Amino acid sequence: MNRLVCCIFFFFIHAYVISLAQDVRPFRQSAEPHEIASQLFSQGKYFEAIAYYERALEDPRNRANTELLYNLAECYRMNRLYQKATGFYQQVYDMNSSRYPLCLFWLARMKKNTENYKEAAEAFSSFAKTRKPGDPFFSEAQKESRICDSLAKNKIPADTSSPVLLPENINKGETSCFRGVISRDTLWFLSSTKEQIKEEIKLDNVTGSYKEYYVSRLYYTWKKNGAWQDPVMAEIPLENKKIHIASFFPDTLFHRWLITLCEEKNNDLHCYLCQSSSSKGNFTKPVPLESPVNKENSSSKDPMVSVLHDVPYLFFVSDRNPSKKYDIYYGKIEKDGKIKKVDPLPDAINTPREEHSPFYDAQKGILYFSSTGHDGLGEYDIFSVNGNPAVGWGKVKNMGAPVNSGADDYYYYVNSDQPAYSFALISSNRPTGKNQNYSTLCDHLFEYKNKTNIAPPVISTPAPALPPKTITLICFVMDEETKRPLYQDSIKIYEKSTHAFITSWYGEASNRAMFQLNRDSSYIIESSRKEYFPGFLALSVPSLRDTVVQPIYLKKIPLPPPAEVVSEKITPEAIPVPEKMIRTEASESDKNDWESLIARYGDVKKPYLHYRVQIGAYRKPNENIQAKMRLFSYLQNKLDILFSIETEGELKRYVTNRLETLNEANEYKQRIRTAGIHDAFIVPYYKGNRIKFKELEALLSEK
Structure with a gap:
């Protein structure tokens, strides 16, 4: 079978002008093989030209013809016959390198294709010295020299699991x-x-079929x-x-x-x-x-x-x-x-x-x-x-x-x-x-x-001595069940160890957020949206990546049965009753002088300090589930209040999202109590942990 059959896919990739055929009938006997080869070569029929170039080389007079040798090397290269092309490029380079200035470049490329990376690096480097900056072959040779030098120094080990x-x-x-x-x-x-x-085809005055x-x-x-x-x-x-x-x-x-x-x-x-x-x-x-x-x-x-x-x-x-x-x-x-x-x-x-x-x-x-x-x-x-x-x-x-x-x-x-x-x-x-x-x-x-x-090759790249101090974090919010994108959601990012607020984002018409974060750091990502439970994610930023893509999946709050209508105001009877311990927490909170503290420090912001309003806490969160769904739906859809869930053993506490000042927290508490949740109370946090009223008072009074 003629070797032309192998060329087909290669031409789909490179889109060279081709003649996908074989068995050329004899040309007129007066045509010399090198004459036919030259005509085929000029028309881009590189594979067909090989047989005639090889036949021409049977004549000893043609073996010193550098044009014939170079064109044959080109034909071999065009057909990915790396070993054969290497030999002929080397011959031409040794005989007359000045006449064919690209000969050394292609010789280097063939050495790379045969995985002779050390010699390829040297040849590319030598070639680059013959070109001037601005010449595309100059930059290409420099790039290839760097790649081959890296591959030569970091030799690829033999792998028994090869394809x-x-x-x-x-x-x-x-x-x-x-x-x-x-x-x-x-x-x-x-x-x-x-x-x-x-x-039938015709090449100038030479005819065949x-x-x-x-x-x-x-x-x-x-x-x-x-x-x-x-x-x-x-x-x-x-x-x-x-x-x-x-x-x-x-x-x-x-x-x-x-x-x-x-x-x-x-x-x-x-x-x-x-x-x-x-x-x-x-x-x-x-x-x-x-x-x-x-x-x-x-x-x-x-x-x-x-x-x-x-x-x-x-x-x-x-x-x-x-x-x-x-x-x-x-x-x-x-x-x-x-x-x-x-x-x-x-x-x-x-x-x-x-x-x-x-x-x-x-x-x-x-x-x-x-x-x-x-x-x-x-x-x-x-x-x-x-x-x-x-x-x-x-x-x-x-x-x-x-x-x-x-x-x-x-x-x-x-x-x-x-x-x-x-x-x-x-x-x-x-x-x-x-x-x-x-x-x-x-x-x-x-x-x-x-x-x-699979291990990536070790290829050195011309990069700065130190990597950039930041990486790009790409977050996108999805529905956990349908895996479809969610819009009109918010994302907040906090430093993990201190819970210090870093940045936030709100997606009006997009579910994709981009942030610049410091390398080798850990963060908490908080995402919230109406009609969905909030989502939390701990993220450690790797040191060796420039971009991190992180999906965030939110679970939809189940809707109550259609027959159950949420009233404009929730009555105490409609609210699932928290446990006595939690009511004790609320009553203890009310004993503190919050009004005086809010009057003095209502708009004060302190590093690592934030607030939430606790709505309720339950040891059996699956009980009275329909009543709870009415509550959460009302808070989000009627009062525009987004909430989070804190878990401590079997206990689940339902709290509002993070608030930065006492005035904000107090305003949220009043709205929630007006809705009928009379036990709602403010909870202060420092570096991510709950603190007592006296500790908060001491922090706020510090200058």
Whole structure:
């Protein structure tokens, strides 16, 4: 089988001008091999040119032809034949480095792709010295030299849990195999196959014809007695045989498949997203998705659907931004399955170079993707980032070895919903041990079972000597039961050890709050909203992260039965009676001279000092639950008073939210007593602990 079959997926990624065919009939005998090779090379047909360049080198007179050698090295590089490209770049560099100034750069890149990081770092460093600042190759070489130097000094240890190549009935010989997805106990993947198409071509005055085209198609297989069965090609009707199925994803929510189709137009590869339905491996004709997913004069591909808090999102890749290459985009899927608006992920994820193959793990809140723009072990590496479109994203992390290698690694996929298939799938052209010179030409499917031990690579970055003193905390408030966002809620943050107030936020039209907090500190996050129990969360800010994303879930207060109507004023008979001990607390509080203290210190604020008004306390909180629900509903909806719950053993105390002055506390106490809760009383707190009246008086009198 001709090796051209391996090139297909690589061209989907890089979008080079290609001719996906093999078996070129003999050109006219008067044409020299190097003449044919040059014409193929000039038209971007790099793979086809290799055979003619190699034939030309059989003539001893051509072995000193640096142009021929350099072009052949370029052809090898374009087809990811790293080992062979390295040898020819080295020859050219040794023979005539001045004529081909980029030769050393590409030689360094090939050494990196073969994981020879020490020599790669030296070559990149040497190349950078030949360029001037401002030259894009200068900055790229400096960056690569730093990365390779770090990787050389922090050598990646051998890992017995390295990704395992799937069996040969899936990864067939020199056939590219990529994009694996598990759906309903079935493994779906893409692989190249042969289509018989006869078509004449003409290269200037040299004529020939292709009779076989290699295209990618969708296959599926399943396990029987623990072994993957021979794959079956899915029947998908296409407009013509030259169209490629470049990627796919089963959208189970809308009972459809999202499929990327690619075809050659105007000597370029154009890709677009379609939808199709299936039954037992037979698909309906793919129908292109409407704008804005597909956009005129641009490509869209690599679809993936994930449900985030009951809201379905489509992630995909597009080159619609003319100032960048391929970026990851996302859009909310409406109830009819359509997408009205799409947005790119932030620049911290989308680099000026290329991002591909997004996969979002909704259970863990992690986005996986491949990129050439972030620091990596090879060309395409797999990266992860915590967060989601609703609340924002954390810091991008390289997945490290053994997930990544010096070669291209992409299409990370894991199905955590199915324990029987709880391994990650990876597509990669890393060497497989077979035919080392050509094994990196093809992509293969690997499985990785030990996901929990993935260690990121040690890559030094040009960062300040000390990290920033603060981190960004992103909080978003959700309904505990429905997992939907809540709005019109408030968040307050206190220092944990002293309970000193730090900052607050109120979300009128947003459930997302952002704070700047000191590193290596601990905080209490208090969130409240009408009709919901308050939420408390202790948070320790890590020292090694720049962004922390923290959801806060609030539990809704159960509504009383419809027949029970809350009156404008709650009568004492309608209020659940607190225990005698608590009434004793209230009566003791009333004995103190609060009026005198409020008159003297009503507006005084002291560090670490705050107040709450106690509404009631119960050792059996589940008794008289309907009456309590009426009480809480009335306090929140009629009096606009939010409350908190303090637990001490079996005892639950219901108190108002934090109040900063005695005047505020007294005003709340009067409103609550007027409503019929005659036992409500003020409780002072210092550094988070309740204190007695005399202690409060002493604190307030201090100058």
